Amino acid sequence: MELRLLCGREGSGKSRRILQEIGQVAAAGRPAYFVVPQQFTFQAERDLMEILGLKGLMGIEVLSFERLAHKVFGVTGGQDEVFLDETGRLMVLRTILTRRKDELKAFRAAAGQSGFAGRCGEMVREMHQYGMTPEVLRARASDCGEALLAAKLEDCALILEDFEGFLAGRYIDPEGRLAALCRQIPDCEFLKDAYVFIDGLDSFTPLIESVVEALMRVCARVTATLAVDHERPCRDEGLFAVDRYYESRLREAAMRVGCKVVTVEVRPEAGALRARKAPELIHLEKELYAFPRRGYAGADTGAVRLFSGTGPQAEAEDAAREILRLARDEGMRYREMAVVCCDLEAYAPLLKTALERVGVPCFIDRKRPARDDAAAETVLQALRAADGRYRTLELMRLAKGGYAGLTGEQAEVLENYALFAGLQGSAWLKPLHYGEERFDLSVLEVWRLKLVEPLEALHQGLRAARNVEQQCRALFQYLEQIGLRQALEEEAADAGQDAAFAAAHAQVWALILDVLDQAVTLMGPERQSPRELLKMLESAMDGADIGVIPTAQDQVLVGSLTRSRSPELKALFLLGLNDEGGQDRLREEGLLHRGEADLLAAQGTVVARTSALRFGQQRFALYQVTARPLRHLSCSYAMSDSAGRPRRPAFLIAGLQEALPGLKTQSDIHPLSPAQLLSAPGEALYQLLPKLGEEARGAGMGAEYRAAEEYLQSQEAWRGRLMRAQALAGRRAFPQMLSGKALGVMGRAPYRMSVTRLEQFAQCPFKHLVRFGLGARPRExxxxxxxxxxxxxxxxxxxxxxxxxxxxxxxxxxxxxxxxxxxxxxxxxxxxxxxxxxxxxxxxxxxxxxxxxxxxxxxxxxxxxxxxxSGFELQHVELDFGGESQLPALKVPLPGGGEVWLFGRIDRIDVLHGPQGDSLRVIDYKSGQAAFSLRDVYFGLRIQLPTYLNAALNGLPGAHKRPAGMFYFALRDPQLSLEAEDSLERQTLAAGRLQGLALNDPELLRAADHALEGMGESAIYPVRLKKDGDASGSALVTAEQFESVLRRALRMAGTWAKGILEGDCRAYPVRSGAYTACMHCDYGAICGFDPRDARCRTRTLPDGTQAEALAAMEREWKEGK
Known part of the structure; x- marks a missing residue:
């Protein structure tokens, strides 16, 4: 029995040495087992075949400790318990939290929160790794001396006790399986006299140490790599403190076993190292964490690059350009380069976009939670929507997921109808009947049934279910009914070249079934409400991961500090070196803060990793990354985050600059060089877009951007995209005049238009184009x-x-x-x-x-x-003019010849019959602003009332008709004051006066309001009769003035109609004082009108009073214009 320790600094060749020793053992016909972390097994197999020149791994098996346990149990048996993976553990913990919530002390408020079960899972994992029991936790709670910590320990003990009670004799979790592995290794025949090699472990927990000790007892040799520098003096000795601690623990275990310990110092030959690695990087590996630190004596620091980006996106874009440059100019393969992110979640999407833009293939090495997948979320959303309340928001989230039986377009149309009709609650269960004039209800009814019928069956199934098993069966039947499995298979088959997407998609259905199976196995007989079932499945989906392996040989690997493993790298990019630690962000794992774990460790009870251990591991991870590349290292940090908040560089940046005094910091604040700009067509177009806009606004464009534009113009594949970008940037500088057909004016002359349409055009021609030409409308x-x-x-x-x-x-x-x-x-x-x-x-x-x-x-x-x-009589209500209506269209002459026929609907017409003919007044009901403005009539902004009165005067039968008035009738509750001198009734009457114009004829005014027989103020019009019988008020006009207002409205109607027929579609909104037509415009996102853009001009109206506008109209009428 022998324990062989391969010790050396990073880059010394330990991993290569252990691979060579594995090859020697296999060549001798002895069994060799290579144990690495779970996430590195695939890479380890590739490294073995590449470095040893093998086409297969006969006699060599790459395992993680988890896979080793599975293999051992397959031979020895002895494990009767059902294995409980992370998904199952979280479901059990969620159930425990639901049951014990009211008994918790420190965590009662957090127990029901999303993600808390995951933190409990972290706690249980570390407690088991460090051998903690509920009894020990309760003992520490009684003597820790901190009230809050004591309450936390009591809660942890309660949760851990319930969890272990659930497991007892029935289930085994991952840590329990490793503990069982220790007991089974002595009985495992294939491990006796075998050779086991361990590499890449960043943490030897007490549980892992026990497994290694058990292996020492039966194996011929156990070989492990440790990052330890035994050379003295060692100026960065603290860097290796973690592995030195692990070395001492392994030596103690070997002493207990009686195992021989052989230490092999792995050091590369100086000449060979200099031949393979840039001298700046050799120096940096030795000096970055050394004290005192020595500066690099050489003048050239080209192998190391430091970049300061304005934000994370700038970092990603710079890395993409530099990767492309290294591939083109220095001949590096993409697989020889890697990107390591200190915050992979934040940087991964930015890097994916930037690398795709320059045409660089990449693989993002991360697992994503199953809950991020639309199909898995559909399962959870179905449970939310099937609660019986049928909230439209929940139903639409389900429909838009794409798996509930409707396409995205169908879901959008159904949502439009639901908003229009106000569908909510039980209305979703009834046939659709309202809005047939706007929607095809027969089609919508089919879609409603497609969405709601399976959901209602799920709702009824959940109500009838007596336990979790029956609930899961109802949920599975729902998934079968909507065809989720078939949809996932079709999407995976249609993925085409996106092999990573197809591989991830293929896992989803199996993952969903696994979650449901575990729920039935673990909680089948128990009763839970649908809400509790939802929370349990949410926790399970949070714990389940979807991961894929690289699908191509030559691609850039993007990973995190803890998941990156590429021993033979020529170039490495380290992104996100900011003051959060320049490392993977430290989340508060588990339920105890790091300070609390440190306090317990100081008292002699280690329940989790201490702060010193965490910091040492993460500092060493940074050291590993910076020491890995052979020819090029690029480090970058952001000066601000995505929200614009300032950020400071990490401590590592100062160390880099001190170790390499000649290192210059590059930044995206300075313009890109022509080589960078033209690195790839996609990058060139991306960088050119803002410059095209600036040039269109009058700014100049640099020669390098002009060259990029010419380059894209010369590339047939990119010429069309460039032209679209140019049109987007310059469309307002060169407005197009569209045909009348494009603007929605169909047929031959005479053309028919509505007054509302003319007023829209007067506000802004582009708004008119979108509303009437394109038919785009806001959702009703x-x-x-x-x-x-x-x-x-x-x-x-x-x-x-x-x-x-x-x-x-x-x-x-x-x-x-x-x-x-x-x-x-x-x-x-x-x-x-x-x-x-x-x-x-x-x-x-x-x-x-x-x-x-x-x-x-x-x-x-x-x-x-x-x-x-009043003496006026109600004669017409909602009277149409134009088309097939009772009144003929109002014919309006166009400037320069021709005419347009106007149509519309008049809300109300009152008539006063007299000996000399009929006097007409037109009433328009307004629920909003009911003020009448002569300025608006003069400038053609609001010509509806005078146009309607013109239509009535010209179209109603009778030889003698004259205008008596045109008014708005306000449909709103007046604001009344209890403190005013007038009575509430008089205030109500005053607020309800008709607003508009009235003919200044005392007889007509008295006929309109009998209360004006003598003198006083009218309760119907805003006018007053004086003692001499004359009337006064801002609403009064003479017959000539009234005629001038009617003529001006017709003239403006003709002007706007001609503009429409000529195809004017400019983004040219009107401005009057503080008002602009852009206020509350529904189409601002389409036109992109920017007041800062010199090309974006408004039709600014001159200031003036109502009296001046009336005088101008009267003068115009008298001059015969």
Whole structure:
């Protein structure tokens, strides 16, 4: 029996030496077992075949300790317990936490949180590795001297006791399996007189030490590598403290066994090392952690590169360009280069994008949680959505996952309908009936059933289930019903060249089944609520990982400090060297903080790794990484994080600069060189995009970027992408004029347009293009808020007016109670139809429903009072003009010749019959802003009222008609003051006055409001009669002024119509004072209008008063324009 220790510094050749010794043993016909960490087994097999020149591994077996245990138990038997992996452990712990939550002291609040079961799993793992028992924890809790720590230890003891009680005699976890391995090794025949080689272990826990000691008792030789420098003096002796501690533990174990210890100092030959490795890197390996540190005497430090990026993305992009340069200029293979990230989760997506852009293949060496996979998340989302409440948000998350029976497009359309119709709760279980004028309900009904029927079956199955086994069976039946397995198989088959995606996808279905199987095995007879089942499966999915092996030979490996293993690297890139430690971020693993573990260790009880051990391991991991490359080392750090917060470089950066005084720091603050810019077409286009935009805004473009543009123009494969980028950057500088067909103007002259469309064009031609040309609309939602109820008020008052007109009853003759009853009855027919019961399902909904009824009653009462006090009669409600409607289209001449026919719908027309003809007033109901502005009419922003009045005057029968007024009727609750001198009734009447223009004719005004027979203020119009009989008020205009306003509206309508027909589609929003058309615009993300861009101009209107606008219109009319 012999313990052979191969000791040496990093890069001394220990791993190569152990591989050579394995080859010698195998060549002699003796069994050789190579034990490495689980994540390195694949790489170890490749290294053996490459370095030993083997085509296979006959006589050599690469194992992890876990796989060794499996192999031993397969021969010796003796393990009757069912193996419990990490997934099963987390399910058990989640169940324990649910049951014991109220008994916990320190962790009661955290027990139900997502991820807490994972922290408990870390605690259980370390407690078992260090041989802790609940009894020891309780003893330490009583004498630790810290109240909070004592409470934590009590909780840990309770959790650990329950977990071990669950395992007892039935199950065995990974640490228990290693403990059982120690007991079974003496009975294992294939290990007797075998040769075992151990390499790459970064931690010898007491449990691993016990396994190695057991191997020493039966094997002919156990060989292990240790990073220890026995040479004296050693100026970086502290760097090897961890492995020196492991060496002493192994020697003690060998002494107990009576095993011979042979120490082999592995040192490379100086000449051979200098021939293989750059002198700067040789110096750096010796001096980076030495004290005192010696500076490099050579002038050339080209083998080491230091980069300071403005952020993590800049680091990733720089590494990608440098990798491509080394491959092109220095002939390195991609597999000879690696990237190590101090924070792999943050840097991996950035690196993947940057490397793909320059055409460099890469493999991200990490396992991702199963919960990150859409199919696994579908399982959890189905449980959330099947709770019986059928919340639209949960249903849509399920549908958009892509595995619930609907495509992404179908899910989007169904969501649009659900928002429009206000589907919520039990409404999802009923056939769709509302909105047939907007949606194809027959198709939507098929999709609804496809989504909801399996989910309802799952809901009923979970309700009927008496235990976890029946719940899992119901869930499995749901997955079969939606065809999840077939969908995953089809996606894996369609992956094409993306072998990594196909490999990961192939694991998902097996992983889901494994989770369900373990749930049944572990918790089958127990009763759990669906919510508890969901939490248990969430914890299981958090603990289950999806991992793949490299699918190509020549690719760059991207890994973390703890998962990177590439002994023969020519170049290495170390990213993220910031003050978080310049290492994998230290998460608080387990339930005890590092300081608490240190306190217990100082008292003689080691329950987990101490801070000193963690720091030593991570500092050594950094040392290993920096010592690994042979020709090139690139280190980088970020000056700020992704949110722009400043960050400091890690301590290692100062060490690099001190060890290599001539090392210069590069940065992306300086412009890229032409070589960097033109490194790859994708990179060139990426860097060129912002410069194209800057040039379009008037800034210059450097010669190197001009060269990049010319290069892309010369490449046929990239010419189209460049042209799209150029168009994107310069489209506002050279606005295109589209055809009328593209703008949605179909057919031949005369062209028909709505007044609403003209007003949209007046606000912004591009907004008009998107709304009417492309037909893009914001999602319509059945909103239970003030704007949503405003639309209902509009319909309610119109239906009430139509009922009066068609039913032959007059507003002014109804009693208040009867009018309110009719109003409420109408509201009861409108609300369910719009909101499909949604209003009644919440307190806010009921409040808004009552408020809607109240406002509708108030508006109806105000309308009745106005009609009662007026000689005007309600003649038309929702009167259409244009098309097949009762009134003909309003023909508007176009500047330069031709005409356009306008159509629209007038909310209400009142008529006053007189001996000289009919006087007409047009009313438009407004639930929002009801102010009338002559400036808006003059500039063509709001021409609806005068255009509608023009249509009524020109289209209604009768020879003599004149305008009496045009007004907005506000549909809203007024803001009343209890402290005002006026009564609440007078305030209500004043707030409900019609807003607009009225003809300054005393007879008409008195006819409009009988209260003006004498003198005083009108409760219907914002006017007042004076003693002399004249009227005053801002709403009054003369007949000539009224005519000028109507003419101006028609002129602006013609101007806008011509602009539409000419194809104007500029992003040219109007600006008036502080207002711009971009405010509350639904299409800002499409046009990308940027006020800072010199090409982005607004149509700024001059300042002026209402009187000035009226005077300008009157002057224009008199001049015959």
């Amino acid at each position: 939602e059945a909103r239970v808020d003030a704007p949503g109820t405003g639309l209902l008020l509009h319909e309610g008052i119109e239906q009430l007016s139509r009922a009066a007109l068609m039913g032959g009853w007059d507003f002014d003759r109804l009693e208040t109670d009867e009018l309110e009853a009719r109003s409420d009855a109408l509201a009861d027919t409108i609300l369910p139809r719009y909101f499909a019961g949604k209003l009644g399902e919440s307190g806010r909904g009921r409040y808004l429903s009552d408020r809607f009824k109240k406002t509708l009653r108030r508006s109806a009462g105000l309308l009745a009072r106005q009609m009662r006090e």
